[in-house]
Amino acid sequence: xxxSTLLTSLAHPAVFWASLxxxxxxxxxxxxxxxxxxxxxxxxxxxxxxxTLLLPNHRTIHPEGPVYDSISGALLxxxxxxxxxxLVLRGAPTYGxxxxxxxxxxxxxxxxxxxxxxxxxxxxxxxxxLHGIFAMTGFLSGLAIFLAGVWVSERFSTIDDESEPLxxxxxxxxxxxxxxxxxxxxxxx
Amino acid sequence: MGIDIYQFLAYFSGGLMISSAYLVTHLICTLNxxxxxxxxxxxxxxxxxxxxxxxxxxxxxxxxxSTRESVSDAMVGIVGFLPLFLPLLCYAxxxxxxxxxxxxx
Numbered sequence: 001x002x003x004s005t006l007l008t009s010l011a012h013p014a015v016f017w018a019s020l021x022x023x024x025x026x027x028x029x030x031x032x033x034x035x036x037x038x039x040x041x042x043x044x045x046x047x048x049x050x051x052t053l054l055l056p057n058h059r060t061i062h063p064e065g066p067v068y069d070s071i072s073g074a075l076l077x078x079x080x081x082x083x084x085x086x087l088v089l090r091g092a093p094t095y096g097x098x099x100x101x102x103x104x105x106x107x108x109x110x111x112x113x114x115x116x117x118x119x120x121x122x123x124x125x126x127x128x129x130l131h132g133i134f135a136m137t138g139f140l141s142g143l144a145i146f147l148a149g150v151w152v153s154e155r156f157s158t159i160d161d162e163s164e165p166l167x168x169x170x171x172x173x174x175x176x177x178x179x180x181x182x183x184x185x186x187x188x189x
Numbered sequence: 190m191g192i193d194i195y196q197f198l199a200y201f202s203g204g205l206m207i208s209s210a211y212l213v214t215h216l217i218c219t220l221n222x223x224x225x226x227x228x229x230x231x232x233x234x235x236x237x238x239x240x241x242x243x244x245x246x247x248x249x250x251x252x253x254x255s256t257r258e259s260v261s262d263a264m265v266g267i268v269g270f271l272p273l274f275l276p277l278l279c280y281a282x283x284x285x286x287x288x289x290x291x292x293x294x
Binding site for chain 2: 013017021024025028029031032036063064066067070071074077078081084085088089091092093094103106107110113114117118120121124128129131132133134135136137138139140141142143145146148149150152153154157
């Protein structure tokens with residue numbers, strides 16, 4: 001009884017939109033990479049947001065109910081595509097040798113995703129595709145406006161000061177790395 | 190099948206609001222000493238505000254409800270449209286699967 005009361009109270013538009021923001025924040029923090037300490041909060045935040053988003057009572061709220069239905073309908077093929085992409089990229093020979101098991105299982109997930117998405121996509125009518133094109137045009141326009149902002153920011157920014165010359169230790173380190181990567185003896189010249 | 194211009198504008202502004210809200214979140218989360226986020230942040234916030242006002246203008250509902258409706262409809266449209274990107278993903282992954290990084294000599 002107490003659990004159902006809690007779930008009902010969580011089925012609120014503010015919780016729904018906040019969970020989407022938390023998922024976005026998790027993805028963005030994770031994308032910062034290991035150089036930034038706060039990147040470790042990315043995955044937990046994204047999973048917390050996903051768990052909150054998928055509360056079943058969100059189906060009942062208006063106008064967010066159809067969003068819940070479409071996301072939960074696409075969840076199978078989206079998850080399969082994400083897991084498959086991760087496994088394929090880990091197994092690919094881009095930064096090392098082949099990992100055939102990961103590559104094969106990754107393509108298995110991708111095939112599952114393709115199969116599930118085709119069956120999902122076959123239920124969509126032409127007006128929904130048209131709506132998707134309209135919305136996607138708006139989404140891409142938002143990206144273009146953001147890129148214009150980045151361009152303006154870079155166009156009018158100046159270099160603060162020149163870098164300091166390398167210290168003797170840094171010079172030795174750079175020389176060692178270059179000798180190791182390029183080969184041969186760079187000597188002291 | 191006719192295209193209603195108001196419907197197009199509602200979905201378009203919904204898509205704009207989704208991307209600008211996501212990019213504002215991105216700018217805040219990735220803030221670091223080498224960042225110059227003012228211009229892109231202003232661009233995203235002003236785009237979002239204009240779309241909110243526009244959604245309220247073309248709808249008979251309140252600004253809050255019309256914004257939620259517009260963003261929800263756009264989100265349903267985008268999620269429904271996503272399977273079309275799957276072949277592109279497969280193509281990129283197929284390239285990554287067969288191509289190895291050239292050795293440094």
